[in-house]
Amino acid sequence: MATITKLREHPRKPGRFELELDAATTLTISLELIADLKLKVGRVLDEAEQRRLESSAQGIACYDKALATLGARARSEADLRRYLRTKEFTDEQITPAIERLTALGLLDDVAYARTFARARLAPSRGFGPRRVAAELARKGVARDIAERVLGEMALELEEQADDAAARGETLRSAVEVAAAKKLRSLQGLEPAVQQRRLYGFLARRGFSGAEIGTALRMLKHRD
Structure with a gap:
């Protein structure tokens, strides 16, 4: 048995309330839980109600x-999910x-992968699709989602290059930008040593052999 000795709005979390049991244990709960369990100061909870309250508070x-x-x-x-486990939350919590955040549109692996890939594939960053795919895999993004998003990004970059060409401009690719920067060092x-080191650098950046070969030929032609 436990008695509710304090119930007030949380001072730092809008929409949350602080509930104190027996002037000792403080839990953060929701308004919905207050209404559901008819919680108020002085109410005595039996063991089943206390367990439910504590479980709900952990979920919140x-x-x-x-x-x-x-x-x-x-x-x-x-x-x-991995992060929350490090904070000692259980899968049941x-x-x-995760389901609620997904339903609200706040957790979306496709949107996350698009944002991540777009930033990493930008010419100024100098990363290739293979590197980005590996990074997405390490972050737990499913392979089919990564492949779909990288395909979209490839089309997007092609369209940007076509638009630049239509304006009479030359839009350098990420592999070209990365190659030019590395070549200066x-x-x-x-x-022969330059080419070997440059090729290895670009391969580690996630570019394919074909992409590297094209970039090297274009740099040589411009020189």
């Missing part, structure tokens, strides 16, 4: 932590939080 804490984490930076579903080396 998990959801609030997930929401705050997504507010700080976007995450994939798997990455968010994590899954409903390789000046003074034998040509």
Whole structure:
């Protein structure tokens, strides 16, 4: 048995309430839970009600932590799930939080992958599709989602290049930009050494052999 000794709005979390049991244990709960259990100061809870209250409070804490984490930076579903486990939440608490965030559109692996890939594939960043695919896999994004998004990004970059060409401009690709930057640090080396190191660098950046070969030929032609 436990008695509710305090019930007030949370001072830092709008829509949340602080509930105190026996002037000792403080839980953060929702208005819905207050209405559902008819909670008020002085009400005595039996053991079953107390367990339900504590379980619901843990679920709310998990959801609030997930929401705050997504507010700080976007995450994939798997990455968010891993993070919440490090905070000692259980799968029984994590899954409903993930489902609610997904239903609200706040957790979306496709949207996350698009944003991540678009930033990493920008010419100024100098990363290739293979590197981005590997990074998305490490973040828990499903392979089919990564492949779909990278396909979309390839078309998007092609359209940008076509638009630039129509304006009489030349839009350098990410592999060209990365190659040109790296080449500056390789000046003074034998040509064969330059090419070997440049090729290895670009391969580690996630570009295919065909992309690297095209970029090297274009750089040589411009020189």
